[in-house]
Amino acid sequence: MTERTLVLLKPDAHRRGLIGEIIGRIERKAGWEITALELRTLDAGTLEQHYGEHQGKPFYEPLMGFMQSGPVVALIVEGERVVEGVRRLAGPTDPIAAAPGSIRGDFGTIVRENLIHASDSPESAEREVALFFPGRV
Ligand code: GDP
Ligand code: MG
Numbered sequence: 274m275t276e277r278t279l280v281l282l283k284p285d286a287h288r289r290g291l292i293g294e295i296i297g298r299i300e301r302k303a304g305w306e307i308t309a310l311e312l313r314t315l316d317a318g319t320l321e322q323h324y325g326e327h328q329g330k331p332f333y334e335p336l337m338g339f340m341q342s343g344p345v346v347a348l349i350v351e352g353e354r355v356v357e358g359v360r361r362l363a364g365p366t367d368p369i370a371a372a373p374g375s376i377r378g379d380f381g382t383i384v385r386e387n388l389i390h391a392s393d394s395p396e397s398a399e400r401e402v403a404l405f406f407p408g409r410v
Contacts, residue, residue: 277308277351278359279401281390284343287312288381292346295376295389298362305352311405314344322404332385339385347405356398359391 280299282292299305315323320340327333350359364371368381368388381387392398403410 274351274394275351276351276355276398277402278356278398279348279390279405280348280350280359280394281405282346282348283342283386283388283390284339284345285386286388287344287346289380291380291388296346296348298376299348299350302352302358302362303351305355305358306359307348308351309347309349309409311347311406312344313347315340317341319404323401336385349402349406349409351369356392356395360393363387363389363391 282295286292286295296307296310300307317337320337321328324333324340325338327336352358354387362376364377366377366387367384368377369378371378371381371387373379376389378388399410
């Protein structure tokens with residue numbers, strides 16, 4: 274089933290020069306297409322909506338700070354089973370637990386600075402696309 278997902282390459286990916294590497298991995302998956310791509314610095318209001326489910330958790334405030342510590346690259350990726358597929362490419366939240374071969378497993382060590390966000394369901398993807406690319410709803 275063709276679907277779309279919202280991807281954010283986090284400020285650590287930008288700082289470490291890994292934007293091209295990560296986009297390349299997504300781009301090389303057969304049949305997937307990047308249909309929106311923008312470098313931008315996020316404000317607190319956008320992040321509150323994006324990470325609203327985590328409000329009140331101990332990692333929430335540091336996450337807000339980290340996500341505003343530099344630019345992110347926001348993308349929409351479309352294709353076959355792309356929601357599940359990009360989550361698999363990224364690997365689990367904790368980069369040490371993430372398998373080598375995944376983006377987080379290959380490049381991350383710190384749970385917060387885990388390089389990439391990807392929508393966790395088609396419903397989340399639609400909400401997140403509307404937040405980051407309101408023209409693309
Ligand atoms: P994701 O969907 O895999 O990105 O993970 P979550 O939605 O659970 O968490 C959102 C983001 O918050 C993660 O990608 C991490 O950057 C950060 N995060 C989640 N859990 C923790 C945690 O236990 N400790 C810290 N420091 N950061 C966390
Ligand atoms: Mg999540």
